[in-house]
Amino acid sequence: MNKHLLSAADLTRDDAVAILDTAVELARVSDRTVKKLPTLRGRTVVNLFFEDSTRTRISFEAAAKRLSADVITFSAKGSSVSKGESLKDTALTLEAMGADAIVVRHGASGAPHRLAHSGWIDGVVVNAGDGTHEHPTQALLDAYTLRHHLSSDEGALDGRHVVIVGDVLHSRVARSNVLLLHTLGARVTLVAPPTLMPVGVESWPCGISYDLDAALPGADAVMMLRVQAERMNAAYFPSANEYSRRYGLDVRRSDLLADGGIVMHPGPMNRGMEITAEVADGPRSVIVEQVTNGVHVRMAVLYRLLGAADVIGEAS
Amino acid sequence: MAARTPPGVRVLDADDISRIVSRIAHEILEHAQGAHDVIVLGIQTRGVPLAQRIASRMTQIEGVPVPVGSLDITMYRDDLRLRGARPLHATEVPSEGVDGRLVVLVDDVLFSGRTVRAALDAINDIGRPRAVQLAVLVDRGHRELPLRADYVGKNIPTSRDQAVRVRIHELDGVDEVVVEG
Numbered sequence: 098m099n100k101h102l103l104s105a106a107d108l109t110r111d112d113a114v115a116i117l118d119t120a121v122e123l124a125r126v127s128d129r130t131v132k133k134l135p136t137l138r139g140r141t142v143v144n145l146f147f148e149d150s151t152r153t154r155i156s157f158e159a160a161a162k163r164l165s166a167d168v169i170t171f172s173a174k175g176s177s178v179s180k181g182e183s184l185k186d187t188a189l190t191l192e193a194m195g196a197d198a199i200v201v202r203h204g205a206s207g208a209p210h211r212l213a214h215s216g217w218i219d220g221v222v223v224n225a226g227d228g229t230h231e232h233p234t235q236a237l238l239d240a241y242t243l244r245h246h247l248s249s250d251e252g253a254l255d256g257r258h259v260v261i262v263g264d265v266l267h268s269r270v271a272r273s274n275v276l277l278l279h280t281l282g283a284r285v286t287l288v289a290p291p292t293l294m295p296v297g298v299e300s301w302p303c304g305i306s307y308d309l310d311a312a313l314p315g316a317d318a319v320m321m322l323r324v325q326a327e328r329m330n331a332a333y334f335p336s337a338n339e340y341s342r343r344y345g346l347d348v349r350r351s352d353l354l355a356d357g358g359i360v361m362h363p364g365p366m367n368r369g370m371e372i373t374a375e376v377a378d379g380p381r382s383v384i385v386e387q388v389t390n391g392v393h394v395r396m397a398v399l400y401r402l403l404g405a406a407d408v409i410g411e412a413s
Numbered sequence: 414m415a416a417r418t419p420p421g422v423r424v425l426d427a428d429d430i431s432r433i434v435s436r437i438a439h440e441i442l443e444h445a446q447g448a449h450d451v452i453v454l455g456i457q458t459r460g461v462p463l464a465q466r467i468a469s470r471m472t473q474i475e476g477v478p479v480p481v482g483s484l485d486i487t488m489y490r491d492d493l494r495l496r497g498a499r500p501l502h503a504t505e506v507p508s509e510g511v512d513g514r515l516v517v518l519v520d521d522v523l524f525s526g527r528t529v530r531a532a533l534d535a536i537n538d539i540g541r542p543r544a545v546q547l548a549v550l551v552d553r554g555h556r557e558l559p560l561r562a563d564y565v566g567k568n569i570p571t572s573r574d575q576a577v578r579v580r581i582h583e584l585d586g587v588d589e590v591v592v593e594g
Contacts, residue, residue, distance in 0.1 A: 115500060122485065122501035131538040134488040164488075400488075404498025 098405055101213040101222040102398055105233040105277040113280055114253055117241050119397035120390070121250050126163065127393070137166035140403055143196040145187070146225070147173040147203045152364060152388065153225050153235075157200045160395035169194070184208060188217040196220045198403055206230035221402045229267045234398055235363055236273035238391040239320065240281055242383055245390070246359050247317050255282035258355075260312050262288045262344055263322030263371055264333075266295045270363045271322060275303045288312045290344065292333045309344055313353040320361040321346050321371045337370060347373045351381055359383045416570035418592045424569050427588035430550065433566035434463070437548050438470035440564050445515055448475040450543065452511060456520040456532055457485040457502035462583040463550060464519035480507035484518070489531035504535075511540040521579040523549040523565075526558035551590055553577050 098115075099107045108116070126132055142161040146154050154170065161168045171191075184203075191199060198221045201209045206228030213222040226232040244250060247257050259278055265271045265287050278285050285303035287294070298305055306312040313319060324340060334340045351360055360372075360381045368374045377384060418424060425433070445451050448471050455464025461483045468481035485502040518532055529547060536545060548564035553571045569592065571577060576593045580586075 119498075119501050122503065123488075125504060129539060133538070135534065136488045136493060401498045404493050 098401060100402070100405070101209075101224075102233050102402060103209050103213060103222065103224045104231050105236045105273040105280070107233070108277065108280060110253060110280050110282075113237070113240065113277060116237060116394065116397045116401060117244055117250075119400060120237075120241055120393040123396045123400075124390075124393040127389075133163055133165060135165050136400060137161070137164040137403060140166045140197040141195055142166045142168050142198045142200065142399065143191050143194075143220075144168065144170040144225075145191065145199055145201045146171065147201075147208070148226070149174075150202055150226065152391075153202060153232075156388070156391040157223075157225060157234075157395050159392045160399055161198075161200075163392070164396055164399060166197075166399070169196070184211065185215070185217055188212055188215070192218040192220070198223060198399060200225050202226045204228055223398060223402065226269055228269065229272075230269050231273045231276075232269040233273045233277070234391070234395055235270050236277040237398065238387060238394040239270075239274055239361060239363070240277055241390045241394050242361065242387050243278075243283070243318055243359070244281075245386075246357070246383065253281040253283075254278060257283040257317045258286070258315065259283050259318045259320060260286045260288055260309075260316045261320045261322065262309060262312075262346070264293045264324055265289045265298070265322065266293045266333075267325060268322050270320075272301075274320065275301050279303065286312050286316070288344065290334050290340070309346075309350065310353070313350055315355050316353075316358060317355050318359045318361060319346060319351070319354060320363075321366075323363065323365065324367055324371050326367075341370055345371055345373065346376050348375055348379070351376050351379065354381065361387060364388070417572045417575065418569055420575065420592055420594055423589055423591050425551070425567060425590035427582075430566070430588045430590070433550060434466045435470055437564045437566065438467050438474060441467070441517055441546070441548070442471055442474060444546075444563070448472075448477055448479050450514045451517060452480045452482065452507055452509060452514050453517045453519060454482050454484045454506070454511075454532075454536075456518060456528060457483055457487075457504075459521040459579055459581050459584060460484075460519045462581045463521060464517075465583075467517075467519060467548065480509050482507045484532055484535055486528060486531040486535050489534045491527060491531070506539055511536060511542045513541070513543050516542040516545045517564075518545060518547045519549070520547070521550050521581070522577050523547070523552045523560075523562050524555055524577075526556045526560040529560050530558050550579060551577055 098112045200223045202225040209224040279302040453464045453468040455461035468479040471479040482505045485504045546563040549562045550566040552565045578591045
């Protein structure tokens, strides 16, 4: 396994399955009265969030704390970053404080890569979302959720069909999911209006469609992407109503899925826009579960990265 | 233990192991005066089938089912920095729980004692047993912590650099203990 987790493409099939297997065992710890493991005692995990993200930040924080790591959370708002400090100086500060792992969320694509490969820091870097690039732990928690429902927590996702719908152009979740689900053997179809498909998407390991009703029948899962409000004014689609009608998930469409097919959303949702409340709260929805699974998957990532980092350190 | 068992010697065979399982089952019952509050927990991986055998032997003898489970101590190890992350195995605690019960931990080999130390920490996070005892198939000496086993299958003198290879039918297709190196 690579030293850092920057992209879902860093993970081999074996790495990904090993992380999911680890997460399955770690999930059982949440059923105990003492929900803590001593594994990362004495390690420091820094959450470095240049962009707001309550759910990802809290999820990483819970994951690190359940493994007994010391957690320092650093939000750009009200920090020296708002006074104009560069990524480099922030990194040097964290290194001086002895960060063993840095979980970074940044508005610029590639910022975690820069942090990992610039020589500024020794610790491991986990990408918690960078620009429109990637969000690998979200893809892992989605794969975990899919595997739980479709393959009883075992093996990979060979032959499963997952449809990802919405603003693919601006979605790091979609990109990481396409890469990881492909690695795990699933077939992915992206569905979006032509204006929200990225240039070069033909080279991604997935199918492409502009017609949701044609893509859904028989699929094992559908993943709805959030329509970001700031995009609505940018003429990517004529109107919210038009978008909902063509690309929104309602009960009729969710019933096109295979028996036992599930509905996913990385959150936060725009109810009534990309998904109706009825589907979001319906029997196929696993949206709340995705949040729970996020903690277990992130525990597994921190455990494996911090464990591996030491061995590399000892050997060199 | 200064003595050293010559390498390549099969110190226990399938019959020996079966007799040891039976003896330890009797010893536990004798000490605990019955099986009413005993639960047997095997330490992953080879302690688990041994624990299952001991528990089913106890069940046979006493005629009441003895709860049995498994304990994975990977996340409680003190050598993550030395040996890195390893795959996890299942921890299955019987539905009765461990609170107020006599927990008998089962492992294949007792060596440094660090695994048992980790197991005690793990149990501590699961509940509060009345008492914890330890049963091992082989005690090979070289303890690094002040721990001892309550039930020992066989004491095998080894030097520190030798390896004691335990093979259990459920996992390895054969029951035997061999000293190597």
